[in-house]
Amino acid sequence: ISIEKSGSFLQLNQYKLMDQIGQGSYGLVKLAYSEEDSTHYAMKILSKKRLLRQAGLMRRGPKKATSPLDRVYREIAVLKKLDHPNVVKLVEVLDDPIEDSLYMVFELVKQGEVLRIPTDNPLAEERVWSIFRETLLGLEYLHYQKIIHADIKPGNLLLTECGHIKIADLGVCNEFLGQDAVMSNGSTAGTPAFRAPETLILGQNVYCGRASDVWALGATLYALVFGNVPFLADSIPLLYERIQQDPLVFPKKLTVSENLKSCILLMLEKDATRRITVPELKINDWVTS
Numbered sequence: 001i002s003i004e005k006s007g008s009f010l011q012l013n014q015y016k017l018m019d020q021i022g023q024g025s026y027g028l029v030k031l032a033y034s035e036e037d038s039t040h041y042a043m044k045i046l047s048k049k050r051l052l053r054q055a056g057l058m059r060r061g062p063k064k065a066t067s068p069l070d071r072v073y074r075e076i077a078v079l080k081k082l083d084h085p086n087v088v089k090l091v092e093v094l095d096d097p098i099e100d101s102l103y104m105v106f107e108l109v110k111q112g113e114v115l116r117i118p119t120d121n122p123l124a125e126e127r128v129w130s131i132f133r134e135t136l137l138g139l140e141y142l143h144y145q146k147i148i149h150a151d152i153k154p155g156n157l158l159l160t161e162c163g164h165i166k167i168a169d170l171g172v173c174n175e176f177l178g179q180d181a182v183m184s185n186g187s188t189a190g191t192p193a194f195r196a197p198e199t200l201i202l203g204q205n206v207y208c209g210r211a212s213d214v215w216a217l218g219a220t221l222y223a224l225v226f227g228n229v230p231f232l233a234d235s236i237p238l239l240y241e242r243i244q245q246d247p248l249v250f251p252k253k254l255t256v257s258e259n260l261k262s263c264i265l266l267m268l269e270k271d272a273t274r275r276i277t278v279p280e281l282k283i284n285d286w287v288t289s
């Protein structure tokens with residue numbers, strides 16, 4: 001990669017890096033402008049050292065032969081093959097072997113995150129209905145490609161200029177697995193408030209990734225319409241206790257349809273074997289209303 005400073009911007013090959021537009025445990029996302037095609041992109045910047053460190057911390061049990069970076073490269077290879085209107089598109093990866101940074105170039109989804117929570121101004125049920133339907137199609141596509149997103153949340157749903165949804169952040173935290181989408185909770189944490197109960201049971205570290213994605217989608221649906229996550233606590237252990245034990249409560253102040261409440265309840269079913277599945281969601285009364 002050719003890296004040069006042009007004025008106050010870093011220039012990576014044809015990309016001029018501009019403002020930071022996103023950040024998270026993964027690293028950060030910058031707006032990038034390509035002079036080659038006069039188009040803006042979202043450039044996700046990862047640190048290989050940080051990835052290795054995180055993998056070291058998160059990996060439990062026998063050390064897997066593949067280095068954590070192989071996992072990222074394998075997932076990048078998968079991302080390049082993905083092509084769906086409701087999944088963010090990876091354009092290219094700039095990876096200089098001697099550089100610590102790994103640059104993932106994505107198509108720019110102009111309006112960014114669909115909703116920042118907590119908020120006192122959640123989205124109207126009609127808006128949430130179309131956002132949910134598109135997210136469901138994107139998730140169905142990922143599951144079909146044997147990809148468990150493992151971090152579905154409002155922050156990873158990006159809104160296009162025309163108000164369509166693209167699911168983001170498949171890059172690092174998903175599990176690309178063989179036949180059954182079986183997860184081990186050592187490797188994919190996800191965001192605490194959106195984690196399914198079965199992923200929190202210590203010791204038992206095998207669960208179905210598809211069902212845990214549905215739970216997170218349910219918590220996301222709840223957050224989009226009520227402005228906050230379904231279970232809250234001042235500490236992570238208490239949060240996990242509430243996710244596993246507490247019955248779901250809907251805020252009195254906001255009126256939403258009975259169909260929407262039942263749909264959320266079916267997705268936030270604590271028993272993963274009884275939880276609604278993606279195919280069942282596609283024919284759910286609220287989703288098809």
Ligand SMILES: COc1ccc(C(=O)/C=C\Nc2cc(OC)c(C(=O)O)cc2Cl)cc1
Nearest residue numbers: 021022029042106110111112168169170171
């Ligand atoms: C206000 O305007 C804005 C326009 C676009 C953005 C934005 O794009 C943010 C994050 N983007 C991404 C993050 C990802 O992971 C964490 C991945 C991935 O790894 O799949 C892909 C993308 Cl694109 C923000 C503000």
